[in-house]
Amino acid sequence: xxxxxKFVIRFYFTVHNRRLYLHHRAVLIVHGLPYDRDSTxxxxxxxxxxFRDSSQQSDADDSAYLRLLHEAAEGxxxxxxxxxxxxxxxxxxxxxxxxxxxxxxxxVGGDALIETSGEAKLIELNMYPNLYSMNEMVDKRVCLDVLxxxxxxxxxxxxxxxxx
Numbered sequence: 470x471x472x473x474x475k476f477v478i479r480f481y482f483t484v485h486n487r488r489l490y491l492h493h494r495a496v497l498i499v500h501g502l503p504y505d506r507d508s509t510x511x512x513x514x515x516x517x518x519x520f521r522d523s524s525q526q527s528d529a530d531d532s533a534y535l536r537l538l539h540e541a542a543e544g545x546x547x548x549x550x551x552x553x554x555x556x557x558x559x560x561x562x563x564x565x566x567x568x569x570x571x572x573x574x575x576x577v578g579g580d581a582l583i584e585t586s587g588e589a590k591l592i593e594l595n596m597y598p599n600l601y602s603m604n605e606m607v608d609k610r611v612c613l614d615v616l617x618x619x620x621x622x623x624x625x626x627x628x629x630x631x632x633x
Contacts, residue, residue, distance in 0.1 A: 480581060489556075496611050550583060553588070
């Protein structure tokens with residue numbers, strides 16, 4: 470829990486040349502309502518609509534808010550938990566891995582929960598991830614970095630190929 474609230478980690482990975490690369494940037498989406506394990510309220514258990522970053526949150530605010538994973542104290546541990554879970558899921562991702570090569574890649578966006586044990590639970594993987602959030606912090610410090618990494622991947626490959 471963060472501030473007594475449930476949270477989801479929005480992360481990205483690239484599948485290229487039969488390998489999976491977890492991006493180092495991700496977003497913590499902190500639910501708006503305090504967490505109650507026994508609650509059946511969707512606002513507590515599921516809903517994590519967000520429209521502002523954590524600097525715009527007040528103590529009385531019940532809106533979801535965002536934080537950057539790499540700036541969170543537990544960020545490296547949570548990212549490592551997601552990486553372990555993705556390694557464990559590689560068999561299910563095998564068709565995607567096999568379809569990739571030096572010239573073909575896929576960007577995947579995912580959501581994960583961190584269990585009380587510290588392990589990640591993958592909630593969903595999106596084959597068409599949204600890289601525009603309407604939140605300047607996320608767009609500049611996560612989505613733009615993810616896109617730069619993809620451009621770099623292609624630029625390195627095209628440059629190297631031109632030398633062949």
